[in-house]
Amino acid sequence: xxxxxxxxxxxxxxxxxxxxxxxxxxxxxxxxxxxxxxxxxxxxxxxxxxxxxxxxxxxxxxxxxxxxxxxxxxxxxxxxxxxxxxxxxxxxxxxxxxxxxxxxxxxxxxxxxxxxxxxxxxxxxxxxxxxxxxxxxxxxxxxxxxxxxxxxxxxxxxxxxxxxxxxxxxxxxxxxxxxxxxxxxxxxxxxxxxxxxxxxxxxxxxxxxxxxxxxxxxxxxxxxxxxxxxxxxxxxxxxxxxxxxxxxxxxxxxxxxxxxxxxxxxxxxxxxxxxxxxxxxxxxxxxxxxxxxxxxxxxxxxxxxxxxxxxxxxxxxxxxxxxxxxxxxxxxxxxxxxxxxxxxxxxxxxxxxxxxxxxxxxxxxxxxxxxxxxxxxxxxxxxxxxxxxxxxxxxxxxxxxxxxxxxxxxxxxxxxxxxxxxxxxxxxxxxxxxxxxxxxxxxxxxxxxxxxxxxxxxxxxxxxxxxxxxxxxxxxxxxx
Ligand code: GLN
Numbered sequence: 001x002x003x004x005x006x007x008x009x010x011x012x013x014x015x016x017x018x019x020x021x022x023x024x025x026x027x028x029x030x031x032x033x034x035x036x037x038x039x040x041x042x043x044x045x046x047x048x049x050x051x052x053x054x055x056x057x058x059x060x061x062x063x064x065x066x067x068x069x070x071x072x073x074x075x076x077x078x079x080x081x082x083x084x085x086x087x088x089x090x091x092x093x094x095x096x097x098x099x100x101x102x103x104x105x106x107x108x109x110x111x112x113x114x115x116x117x118x119x120x121x122x123x124x125x126x127x128x129x130x131x132x133x134x135x136x137x138x139x140x141x142x143x144x145x146x147x148x149x150x151x152x153x154x155x156x157x158x159x160x161x162x163x164x165x166x167x168x169x170x171x172x173x174x175x176x177x178x179x180x181x182x183x184x185x186x187x188x189x190x191x192x193x194x195x196x197x198x199x200x201x202x203x204x205x206x207x208x209x210x211x212x213x214x215x216x217x218x219x220x221x222x223x224x225x226x227x228x229x230x231x232x233x234x235x236x237x238x239x240x241x242x243x244x245x246x247x248x249x250x251x252x253x254x255x256x257x258x259x260x261x262x263x264x265x266x267x268x269x270x271x272x273x274x275x276x277x278x279x280x281x282x283x284x285x286x287x288x289x290x291x292x293x294x295x296x297x298x299x300x301x302x303x304x305x306x307x308x309x310x311x312x313x314x315x316x317x318x319x320x321x322x323x324x325x326x327x328x329x330x331x332x333x334x335x336x337x338x339x340x341x342x343x344x345x346x347x348x349x350x351x352x353x354x355x356x357x358x359x360x361x362x363x364x365x366x367x368x369x370x371x372x373x374x375x376x377x378x379x380x381x382x383x384x385x386x387x388x389x390x391x392x393x394x395x396x397x398x399x400x401x402x403x404x405x406x407x408x409x410x411x412x413x414x415x416x417x418x419x420x421x422x423x424x425x426x427x428x429x430x431x432x433x434x435x436x437x438x439x440x441x442x443x444x445x446x447x448x449x450x451x452x453x454x455x456x457x458x459x460x461x462x463x464x465x466x467x468x469x470x471x472x473x474x475x476x477x478x479x480x
Pocket of ligand 1: 179
């Protein structure tokens with residue numbers, strides 16, 4: 001048996017049939033990480049002790065035989081390093097939290113622990129989830145397992161890379177403007193940004209609270225669905241979360257209307273990406289789906305709108321890292337004379353440059369005299385974008401779009417040009433502004449002289465219609 005090649009359901013069966021134990025499974029993946037992660041660097045922290053404890057718990061459930069093992073029970077996974085695990089270091093890949101230990105479990109972690117999932121470690125990311133390449137990590141760069149000279153995408157690059165490299169069966173990431181979907185696309189795996197409110201954010205380090213969602217990465221859509229089912233639902237500790245009532249209807253491809261937004265196929269898209277996405281659309285058409293052209297007319301305002309709202313919220317959320325309440329501090333620096341000095345010196349020394357850029361932008365757009373011109377205006381544009389999606393999703397059941405305008409780019413290629421880095425989110429950020437859910441899955445592969453690179457497509461459905469996306473994805477995966 002090759003545990004890294006089986007789906008979560010298949011592994012679950014192997015565990016129940018006692019063909020392998022959860023402890024053996026944990027050791028298999030921990031060994032693989034120890035041997036191979038030095039090439040990829042997807043993990044910031046390995047949580048071996050916790051993994052073996054969780055595996056023991058799953059094995060005990062199996063041994064008793066009278067209690068049902070949840071599907072994620074005994075399954076090895078990884079967690080992005082901005083999601084808290086009680087007693088484990090949690091850094092958000094920032095120097096300011098380099099030695100910070102989480103005092104409690106995030107709700108998603110508690111749910112996974114309660115169901116016996118085996119947590120192997122914490123994954124690398126862009127500092128405070130700001131970025132699209134994982135190069136903004138204060139610690140090290142993660143490499144794309146499909147081509148190690150390229151970035152894995154970001155900000156959840158470590159979580160995507162860990163799944164692509166078969167270091168775990170699934171992982172969790174967070175997505176504020178594309179941070180699950182874009183790395184999933186770059187690493188050739190599946191990743192879900194759930195509908196806003198579908199998954200509790202209690203215990204995730206907040207970036208932009210009106211946009212952030214936690215979601216899963218896995219090798220395919222079925223595994224993503226298993227994990228989504230394990231973590232979703234209303235949580236009294238996050239007032240934005242709710243229970244989802246999903247339709248039980250089976251999706252019939254013959255009646256499925258797939259909407260293709262015409263604004264997403266304009267200039268700036270890599271030719272190979274365009275070709276791959278168009279061929280995926282044709283495959284759906286061959287399966288019987290009806291392709292309809294839809295319009296998202298405010299697409300061109302999405303990027304500026306996002307970079308006003310996200311930075312404004314980030315500047316408020318990151319105010320808590322002041323050198324007093326959490327993590328690293330300059331309180332003992334002899335140059336520091338007063339409390340304000342502690343704040344200034346600590347933030348200056350321990351925040352990276354992208355984080356500082358966002359805090360400055362966010363503070364500016366919220367400042368008196370500019371608030372109406374920027375923040376309030378952006379909120380109005382956001383409503384227009386949300387209305388675009390509502391309209392498009394009344395004309396189609398699912399929208400199909402590219403995830404990223406380019407193939408995974410080379411490490412270092414965009415580091416000196418933040419604007420071009422921001423542009424890589426052009427197809428993903430509107431989804432967060434609209435609050436809908438979207439699934440990224442491999443649409444195809446492009447053959448380059450240096451090897452094959454994946455191209456992801458994005459399936460978008462109405463709020464809380466994740467099931468529909470999973471069904472449409474599974475139909476596509478079946479024929480590929
Ligand atoms: N790349 C986007 C940004 O830098 C999105 C990040 C995210 O989704 N966390 O803000």
